Amino acid sequence: MSAISVRDLSMTYRAPVREGGLRAAVASLVRRRYREIRAVREISFEVGPGEVVGFIGPNGAGKTTTLKMLSGILHPTDGEARVLGFVPWRREREYLRRIAMIRGSQPIGGPPELTVMDSLRFQQLIYEVQDEEFKRNLSELDEMLDLGSLLERQIRALSLGERMRSGLALALVYRPRVLFLDEPTIGLDVSAVQMIRSFVATYSRETEATVLLTSHYMADVETLCRRIVLIDHGCIAYDGDLMGLSATLSPYKLVRVAVSDGACGDWSRYGEVVESEPGRVSLRVGRQDVPAVTARVLAELSVVDLAVEEPPLESVMDRVYREGVA
Amino acid sequence: MRLLRLFGATFSISLRRQLAFRADLAFQALTTVIGVASGLAALGIVYTQTRSLGGWGLGEAVVLLGTYQIVSGVLATFIEPNVVWFAGQVTSGKLDDVLLKPVPSIFLASLGSCAPLGLTQVAMGLAVVGAGLREMDAIPRAYNLFGWLVMLSAGIAITWASRVLLASLAFWAPAMELDVVYGAVWQFGRYPVSVYPQPVRFALTWVLPVAFVSTLPAQALVRGVGPALLLLGTAIGAASLLVVQLVWSAGLRRYTSATS
Ligand SMILES: Nc1ncnc2c1ncn2[C@@H]1O[C@H](COP(=O)(O)OP(=O)(O)OP(=O)(O)O)[C@@H](O)[C@H]1O
Numbered sequence: 001m002s003a004i005s006v007r008d009l010s011m012t013y014r015a016p017v018r019e020g021g022l023r024a025a026v027a028s029l030v031r032r033r034y035r036e037i038r039a040v041r042e043i044s045f046e047v048g049p050g051e052v053v054g055f056i057g058p059n060g061a062g063k064t065t066t067l068k069m070l071s072g073i074l075h076p077t078d079g080e081a082r083v084l085g086f087v088p089w090r091r092e093r094e095y096l097r098r099i100a101m102i103r104g105s106q107p108i109g110g111p112p113e114l115t116v117m118d119s120l121r122f123q124q125l126i127y128e129v130q131d132e133e134f135k136r137n138l139s140e141l142d143e144m145l146d147l148g149s150l151l152e153r154q155i156r157a158l159s160l161g162e163r164m165r166s167g168l169a170l171a172l173v174y175r176p177r178v179l180f181l182d183e184p185t186i187g188l189d190v191s192a193v194q195m196i197r198s199f200v201a202t203y204s205r206e207t208e209a210t211v212l213l214t215s216h217y218m219a220d221v222e223t224l225c226r227r228i229v230l231i232d233h234g235c236i237a238y239d240g241d242l243m244g245l246s247a248t249l250s251p252y253k254l255v256r257v258a259v260s261d262g263a264c265g266d267w268s269r270y271g272e273v274v275e276s277e278p279g280r281v282s283l284r285v286g287r288q289d290v291p292a293v294t295a296r297v298l299a300e301l302s303v304v305d306l307a308v309e310e311p312p313l314e315s316v317m318d319r320v321y322r323e324g325v326a
Numbered sequence: 327m328r329l330l331r332l333f334g335a336t337f338s339i340s341l342r343r344q345l346a347f348r349a350d351l352a353f354q355a356l357t358t359v360i361g362v363a364s365g366l367a368a369l370g371i372v373y374t375q376t377r378s379l380g381g382w383g384l385g386e387a388v389v390l391l392g393t394y395q396i397v398s399g400v401l402a403t404f405i406e407p408n409v410v411w412f413a414g415q416v417t418s419g420k421l422d423d424v425l426l427k428p429v430p431s432i433f434l435a436s437l438g439s440c441a442p443l444g445l446t447q448v449a450m451g452l453a454v455v456g457a458g459l460r461e462m463d464a465i466p467r468a469y470n471l472f473g474w475l476v477m478l479s480a481g482i483a484i485t486w487a488s489r490v491l492l493a494s495l496a497f498w499a500p501a502m503e504l505d506v507v508y509g510a511v512w513q514f515g516r517y518p519v520s521v522y523p524q525p526v527r528f529a530l531t532w533v534l535p536v537a538f539v540s541t542l543p544a545q546a547l548v549r550g551v552g553p554a555l556l557l558l559g560t561a562i563g564a565a566s567l568l569v570v571q572l573v574w575s576a577g578l579r580r581y582t583s584a585t586s
């Protein structure tokens with residue numbers, strides 16, 4: 001059975017249209033005009049138990065909206081979803097106890113005057129975590145997230161990174177089975193990002209939790225997810241292997257060549273030059289031309305080193321976001 | 327049971343928070359005293375002119391005022407601190423956090439934080455009820471006390487329900503600010519509804535059930551209450567809880583959160 005199963009899920013927002021100017025404002029008193037925003041359009045996908053899936057797409061693609069529906073915050077306008085066998089937006093207690101939604105933009109809700117420890121205790125009460133289990137989970141979280149000095153501090157006085165670490169602790173102290181992570185690394189420094197990444201990896205491995213993760217940092221996705229679901233303008237554009245994505249989406253490979261004599265001549269005979277310095281070059285070469293081009297390079301030049309690489313995910317995504325999936 | 331413990335926890339959190347501000351404590355106590363004193367003074371003035379107000383003697387009217395203070399105190403302590411921010415929570419998407427918790431959302435949203443200092447008002451209300459009974463020179467019979475408690479509970483249920491109902495209109499019209507209207511209607515509860523002329527009296531009993539908040543409980547205490555009225559009060563209290571729950575669920579379906 002899948003942990004998450006989504007069928008033809010749609011969400012259309014209705015936002016009142018406000019035009020500038022007094023006349024328009026007065027007119028809108030009489031007749032409100034609405035604009036329909038089809039944020040998510042009939043998407044379907046399945047996620048198996050314990051899977052860690054990257055849910056990626058450009059700004060405004062509908063990622064957050066989808067996660068909100070799956071965590072029960074929003075009622076969809078159409079379609080079905082089951083998570084752990086529950087219909088999310090019925091918001092049954094047993095369901096909400098098993099999931100967590102964590103947002104990088106606002107990692108902690110609740111009263112900011114409380115200390116992190118008080119908030120943790122409050123979570124314990126709300127989620128009915130037994131004392132022993134609470135202590136055990138907390139010490140594990142402490143170890144991974146280095147909470148020590150944070151516990152006695154007020155939430156309102158925490159920095160963004162500290163807030164994120166505390167937010168993760170708050171959300172995971174009751175051991176949810178399914179995690180919805182919405183840009184968990186946004187705005188964090190390099191080491192904080194590393195910490196969060198390895199934390200998510202460890203958590204999902206040890207508890208076999210299912211994770212649906214959105215991020216605009218491809219490195220997050222590359223390190224954590226084997227599979228990605230790509231959403232664009234509210235529709236699923238790709239669902240599958242991360243490796244397969246660039247193969248499917250990008251018709252090019254990167255050929256890196258280093259030559260001994262420094263004599264390069266005209267590299268553009270072989271392919272489009274991406275970067276070059278004396279004795280070294282990176283070429284963008286059409287997938288099917290790769291064997292022929294490498295053969296020619298090897299035959300015609302004194303090659304020291306040659307590597308064929310998939311293009312970096314960032315640049316693949318950039319193309320996809322701008323031009324769509326072919 | 328779990329909700330009670332949760333309630334206890336939020337209460338203690340809020341109490342700690344409020345006690346951190348001693349100046350607030352003094353100020354709150356002072357406003358409460360002034361509020362009660364001015365209410366009593368107003369009654370005193372009225373009763374120098376007349377011996378009965380809508381059929382209520384001075385002592386009875388004081389009992390009513392005390393009852394009104396008690397319910398007002400409950401409103402100020404447990405309900406208002408939550409609902410004042412409610413429309414803002416709906417438009418800013420802050421309600422998301424409430425919805426993620428495995429606790430009935432209406433409970434967290436309407437009782438999740440409180441202002442324990444408002445309890446001074448409840449204490450004052452109790453004292454005023456006592457003073458009223460002394461003035462009447464009456465020791466209430468156990469049945470009357472029981473009737474008062476039942477009607478008071480119904481009144482509190484209706485108060486909570488109506489206040490939350492009003493707040494949840496924010497799901498439909500977030501910009502509407504009806505708090506002031508509620509406060510104004512609420513003031514009618516200071517006096518027995520029988521002082522108001524008929525159409526108003528009817529409205530205050532059945533449309534905006536202010537009568538259930540103070541007049542009917544006080545009446546139960548000083549004059550006793552028939553089983554029919556007792557049942558009716560309980561039924562209306564229960565019905566109001568049901569209605570607000572339904573409206574709340576309907577409102578949540580419309581909730582669209584906010585971006586990000
Ligand atoms: N509460 C709302 N009311 C109206 N429109 C909304 C609301 N929330 C989102 N939208 C619109 O729905 C679309 C999808 O938004 P969503 O937040 O799901 O995108 P996203 O994929 O999370 O983007 P980002 O990467 O920028 O976070 C956008 O066009 C957005 O403007």
Ligand SMILES: [Mg+2]
Nearest residue numbers: 063064182586
């Ligand atoms: Mg988003």
